[in-house]
Amino acid sequence: MNARLYVIPGSHPSVAVQLMLEHKGIPYKRKDLMPVVSKGVLRAVGFPGITVPALKIEDEKIQGSRQIARTLDRLRPEPPLLPTDPEQRKAVEEAERFGDEELQHPIRQLLWWGFKHDRYPMASYSEGAKLGVPIGLAVKTGGPLVALSARFNDASDENARAALAKLPALLDRVDALIADGTINGPQLNAADFQIAPSIGLAMTLDDLRPLIENRPAAELARRLVPNYPGKMPPVLPAEWLDPLAGTKRV
Numbered sequence: 001m002n003a004r005l006y007v008i009p010g011s012h013p014s015v016a017v018q019l020m021l022e023h024k025g026i027p028y029k030r031k032d033l034m035p036v037v038s039k040g041v042l043r044a045v046g047f048p049g050i051t052v053p054a055l056k057i058e059d060e061k062i063q064g065s066r067q068i069a070r071t072l073d074r075l076r077p078e079p080p081l082l083p084t085d086p087e088q089r090k091a092v093e094e095a096e097r098f099g100d101e102e103l104q105h106p107i108r109q110l111l112w113w114g115f116k117h118d119r120y121p122m123a124s125y126s127e128g129a130k131l132g133v134p135i136g137l138a139v140k141t142g143g144p145l146v147a148l149s150a151r152f153n154d155a156s157d158e159n160a161r162a163a164l165a166k167l168p169a170l171l172d173r174v175d176a177l178i179a180d181g182t183i184n185g186p187q188l189n190a191a192d193f194q195i196a197p198s199i200g201l202a203m204t205l206d207d208l209r210p211l212i213e214n215r216p217a218a219e220l221a222r223r224l225v226p227n228y229p230g231k232m233p234p235v236l237p238a239e240w241l242d243p244l245a246g247t248k249r250v
């Protein structure tokens with residue numbers, strides 16, 4: 001099978017699709033793109049949308065981590081990403097939807113808010129990536145690119161603060177999905193691959209890790225993405241973080 005995956009280094013849905021391809025045993029070539037520049041490249045190679053993950057497989061071009069999961073199950077049914085039992089499938093699809101539509105974006109907004117205030121940690125998220133330019137130079141000259149990406153992701157102060165306030169409830173939901181066996185079971189599924197990278201990415205932020213590390217959600221991330229690249233030193237304002245202190249699990 002001929003597969004090429006377009007990613008932005010550090011992108012959590014891109015990591016999700018990498019995990020799915022590995023789970024299926026489908027070899028693939030990875031093309032690393034810089035944020036913003038990625039949009040033009042994806043259009044130039046014929047994708048209809050402007051976001052990663054974008055997968056060219058056989059003669060199909062698919063974007064969106066959930067759409068890609070379904071395409072992979074169609075092209076290579078075993079091992080399945082979605083269970084065949086209707087009840088289980090419904091639960092996994094709902095967990096996957098939650099991961100995509102509710103969990104991904106607040107974490108993305110917090111990351112871009114962080115880069116807006118200190119872009120030098122960006123280099124650590126590109127460890128091992130082949131961007132075609134030295135990463136140090138890309139980061140040094142990357143102010144306008146960070147500003148554009150932060151705007152594209154609506155990472156304003158107001159939205160980042162709201163994203164942070166939502167985090168404990170989102171983590172509770174992940175813990176509940178683990179407790180009821182929808183995810184982190186013996187057989188990994190599309191929801192595991194969707195959710196674990198978001199938790200893994202959140203844990204690269206020094207400000208967020210203490211809120212996560214003692215939760216079952218962290219065990220899922222450590223199982224699936226033990227070496228998530230990147231490290232963001234503390235950057236979020238104390239007055240945003242203080243109200244969350246009581247939500248830490250000890």
Ligand SMILES: N[C@@H](CCC(=O)N[C@@H](CS)C(=O)NCC(=O)O)C(=O)O
Pocket residue numbers: 008011012013014034035036037038039050051052053063064065066100104108149152
């Ligand atoms: N929910 C979509 C998210 C796609 C998305 O927003 N991807 C981001 C990277 S995580 C992107 O391509 N951003 C473009 C940019 O930052 O320039 C999915 O799961 O595929």
